[in-house]
Amino acid sequence: MLMLKKFLRDVPAVLGLLIVVIAVILALFPGLLVDNVDRVNRGDILQRLKPPSPDLPFGSDDLGRNIFDRVVMGTRSALTISTLVVSLSMIVGVPLGLIAGYRSGWVSSAIMRVTDVFLAVPQLILAIAIAQILGRGATSAMIALAVTYWPFFTRTVYAETQKIRASLFVEALEGYGASTTRIMLFHILPNVAAPVIVRATVGMGFVILTAAVLGFLGVGAVPPAPDWGLQISEGRKYLPVHWWYATFPGLAILFLVLGFNLLGDGLRDLVDPRLRRS
Amino acid sequence: MSRPLLETVDLKTHYGGTRSLLSKPKPLVRAVDGVSLKIQPGEVLGLVGESGCGKSTIAKTLLGLERETEGAILLDGFDVGGRDPAEARKVRSDIQYVHQDPGAALDPWWRVGDTLHETLKIHGVSDRAERQARILEMLNAVGLNEGFLRRYPHELSGGQQRRIGLARTLSLRPRMVILDEPTSGLDLSVQATVLKLMLDLRATYDLTYLFISHDLSVVERLCDRVAIMYLGRIVEIGSADQVFSAPAHPYTRALLESAPTLTRQDSGQVIQGDPPSPTRRPEGCAFHPRCPMAQADCRQSVPQLAEVSDSQSVACPYAMPGQVRPAEAFAS
Amino acid sequence: MSDDILSVRDLKLSVKGDAGLAQILDHVDFAVKPGEVMGLVGESGCGKSTLIRTILGLPPKGARIDSGTVAFRGRNLLDPKEAQQIRGREIGFIPQDPFQAFNPVFTVGAQILEILRWSGLPDDPKGARYDKSLRARHKARLIEVLRAVQIPDPEEALDRYPHQFSGGQRQRILIAGALATRPSLILADEPTTALDVTTQMQILRLLRELAADYNVAMLFVTHDFGVVAQICDRVSVMYAGQTVETGTTPQIIDGPRHPYTGMLMACHPERSTEITGIPGQVSSPLTPPPGCRFAPRCPRATEACTSARPGLLNSRDGRQLACVHEEEFA
Known part of the structure; x- marks a missing residue:
């Protein structure tokens, strides 16, 4: 209860939470704002490139599709990709970090060196390369992002695990003869949960951004999917006259990423006030 | 004398000193360097020394958390030494440990009750009802009620944390308990009740204690025998009466003189210098650089423990047994 | 008394936290004279650390001074600007843990x-x-x-x-x-608790010599009466935020008059062959008992103890004492 009270006092964090909650609701129930969910890819060529108006709040694109509907539908794709990527990265990164942090010696060194290698590879370039190999599509973008994002979780968990490993209660458990698995699963994992959640929240924003870049570069989602990056890429050709085409998907990315980052920072402060960044 | 419950023969635990391909060479630390102890069933043996003297390493080695470099550990006459931590803990489950800071020894995310259950689970007590019964018995024995099971560690006071720590360890029904600085950080008024409790529990459950402390006044009140450690070796061991009333080793005397009493100690030589680090252990008798009566041969040969009376052994050839305790000499 | 280096008078301080208003200090009252070593003794939870921070002009976050004064040679230490001028210059500070201070x-x-x-x-x-x-x-x-x-x-x-x-x-x-900085007062916060016994005695003797050589007064915070005996000229004993007894070191150690001081001394290994403690627990500053805060644990407690906080009285042998049962002594 105390935590909740403290969180509610943090205005930016609450704002972030609000944005994220709205985005999640829209992703689950786009029907709340979109008249015909199945028809978002179909346009009316006569309504091509119309500026924003009460009928078309965000205007229409080059194929006469309702940009507002497509931005709302893009929320689902953005959140699906980021959730899957972050979960996949966690599934790989968290156990590796736990093992590397708990064990010492060559196992730990080996894991952390591999992590360093992945961290040293420019993410975007690796993602593009993987997407090229696997072929264009949302799935390859997701795999590419997961492959580049797990080392961050490994790093976070590794550092936390090392800290907790040195604490007295772990030493005491060893003294009572608890097995390594028990200590790692039941004692260290819950204690690293908080920083991992913070990392995941910030990661959601990061992945949405990177996925948009991949879509923009043409290695992510395939047309006519309502993907924000893809939309910006298509709308770019019509700038600056038909400004609304690229602007509204861009703003959608901006707000959702901002929302996740504000929420992540708020959670971070909650978990550890000393980490408050200026 | 009956067969000792626990015996160590020339126990050595060294760290570092090895070179490996990937890491920097670490200096050799001879944390425990040739300790031979016999602990009789039912007795309380005090192990006294300043920080860095190796008393915690002895505890870890006896528990099996550290593997000894050399020497033997005998439990009930059986050799239980030379094993990896996991196996050593199984073989030596008769020896349990109460942590120096039992509050920090509890997982902050777990309720006390869950931690107590878990400790028993680790030791293979799978029946929940039996675990609960044992836990309640122990809680009762340490003077706490069932309500504490639902509390989180930070909701306990220092004294309550110690009690939980004792209950946790004793629920495993050990025969010997290693108590690591069990009163450090406790106020004097709370300390007393905890010490009393430990003596009561020993009588009830027929326990043997290895009592590690740097607080001489506590050791004097609680222990039957006491061993004084300096830089990995025992310099004096004997019955508590004997050691406290007639300390023979110059280091023991320095320790006793340094403990602040309720009268101002104006006279008397305060021992100079700090205990040297175990990585830079002086040659010969490790105490010679600070010793007021060091002779030339103290720098060369390591003195061995030798009996000076039937209940006292000292590792100093120039020891003066039977001398009156300096503080008392001053007080009279 | 204007010749006091440091005077803490009737200090009452509460801290507003998440759990509510904690009444940490309740009428703390003592003074340090030039050149003397004053001991401040109390067990954990008695408000020692809050008091030190307040004297240094750095009261804890959320602290509120309800009443009283803290003055260094007549200058108000409760004024942050004044305190900043004095702290580190005229008042030196020795922290508890030399391992974390650097x-x-x-x-x-x-x-x-x-x-x-x-x-x-x-x-x-x-x-x-x-x-x-x-x-x-x-x-x-x-x-x-x-x-x-x-x-x-x-x-x-x-x-x-x-x-x-x-x-x-x-x-x-x-x-x-x-x-x-040639201070005239040094605040020492348990400066020897983190040290080994043999080192502790060296430091205590050093501090005693320095206090005399440099004619510097010292407020020496500790929980150990053995340490008090070694270095302090006078002692003030605190319990749960209240000053209970102040006197010369021999007065307090050899003839404590407040029941708490007496029971605390009785816990000391030199004073009893039997292991004795004080039953009960220190009350929480969130819900302090009315009147004398030691009353719930005190064997001599009567109704008078809980009706009003006993005032600090000057006794005829020169000590200050806050106990209704010792009024005749005063």
């Missing part, structure tokens, strides 16, 4: 000179810029005090890093740092 990546000399740079020394020329010559003067003064605290090779010691010193030596260096 930043490991700088030499000890650099760290203490940096502090001296901001606090300045009393004999610094007025309005002088901090230049090489001033730094050299500071360094010379530091070497002088390092010699006084018996650090071998002080010139060379300045260029060494904290980890190259033992705990006892680090505590000596911190004492030197506190002495460098």
Whole structure:
């Protein structure tokens, strides 16, 4: 209860939470704002490139599709990709970090060196390369992002695990003869949960951004999917006259990423006030 | 004398000193360097020394958390030494440990009750009802009620944390308990009740204690025998009466003189210098650089423990047994 | 009494936290005279650390002074600006843990000179810029005090890093740092609890000599009456935020009159062959008992104890005592 009270006092964090909650609701129930969910890819060529108006709040694109509907539908794709990527990265990164942090010696060194290698590879370039190999599509973008994002979780968990490993209660458990698995699963994992959640929240924003870049570069989602990056890429050709085409998907990315980052920072402060960044 | 419950023969635990391909060479630390102890069933043996003297390493080695470099550990006459931590803990489950800071020894995310259950689970007590019964018995024995099971560690006071720590360890029904600085950080008024409790529990459950402390006044009140450690070796061991009333080793005397009493100690030589680090252990008798009566041969040969009376052994050839305790000499 | 170096009068302080208003200090009252070593004794939870921070002019976050004064030579320490002028210059501070007091990546000399740079020394020329010559003067003064605290090779010691010193030596260096500005009062917060027994006695004797040599008064916070006996001229005993008894060291140690002081002394191993404690627990500052806060644990408690807080009375042997049952003694 105390935590909740403290969180509610943090205005930016609450704002972030609000944005994220709205985005999640829209992703689950786009029907709340979109008249015909199945028809978002179909346009009316006569309504091509119309500026924003009460009928078309965000205007229409080059194929006469309702940009507002497509931005709302893009929320689902953005959140699906980021959730899957972050979960996949966690599934790989968290156990590796736990093992590397708990064990010492060559196992730990080996894991952390591999992590360093992945961290040293420019993410975007690796993602593009993987997407090229696997072929264009949302799935390859997701795999590419997961492959580049797990080392961050490994790093976070590794550092936390090392800290907790040195604490007295772990030493005491060893003294009572608890097995390594028990200590790692039941004692260290819950204690690293908080920083991992913070990392995941910030990661959601990061992945949405990177996925948009991949879509923009043409290695992510395939047309006519309502993907924000893809939309910006298509709308770019019509700038600056038909400004609304690229602007509204861009703003959608901006707000959702901002929302996740504000929420992540708020959670971070909650978990550890000393980490408050200026 | 009956067969000792626990015996160590020339126990050595060294760290570092090895070179490996990937890491920097670490200096050799001879944390425990040739300790031979016999602990009789039912007795309380005090192990006294300043920080860095190796008393915690002895505890870890006896528990099996550290593997000894050399020497033997005998439990009930059986050799239980030379094993990896996991196996050593199984073989030596008769020896349990109460942590120096039992509050920090509890997982902050777990309720006390869950931690107590878990400790028993680790030791293979799978029946929940039996675990609960044992836990309640122990809680009762340490003077706490069932309500504490639902509390989180930070909701306990220092004294309550110690009690939980004792209950946790004793629920495993050990025969010997290693108590690591069990009163450090406790106020004097709370300390007393905890010490009393430990003596009561020993009588009830027929326990043997290895009592590690740097607080001489506590050791004097609680222990039957006491061993004084300096830089990995025992310099004096004997019955508590004997050691406290007639300390023979110059280091023991320095320790006793340094403990602040309720009268101002104006006279008397305060021992100079700090205990040297175990990585830079002086040659010969490790105490010679600070010793007021060091002779030339103290720098060369390591003195061995030798009996000076039937209940006292000292590792100093120039020891003066039977001398009156300096503080008392001053007080009279 | 205007000749007091430090006087804490009737200080009442509460801290607003997440759990509510904690009444940490409740009428703390004592004074330190020039050149004397005053002991401040109390068990955990008695408000010692809050009191020290308040004297240094750094009360904890959310603290509110409900009443009372804290004055250093008549200057108000509860005024943050005034306190900042005094702290580190005229009041030196020795922290509890010499292992955490230093930043490991700088030499000890650099760290203490940096502090001296901001606090300045009393004999610094007025309005002088901090230049090489001033730094050299500071360094010379530091070497002088390092010699006084018996650090071998002080010139060379300045260029060494904290980890190259033992705990006892680090505590000596911190004492030197506190002495460098020629303070008239030093606040020592359990300066020997983190040290080994043999080192503790060395430091206690050193502090006693320095207090006499430099004619500096000391407020020495501790929980150990053995330490009090070694160094303090007078002692003030606190319980749960209240001053219960103040007197000379022999008065308190050999003839305590407040029931709490008496019971605390009885716990001391030298005073009893039997292991004795004080039953019960310190009350929470969130819900302090009315009147005397020791009443719930006191064997002599009567109705009078819970109806009103006993005032601090001057007894005929010169001590101050807050117990209704000792009024006839006063």
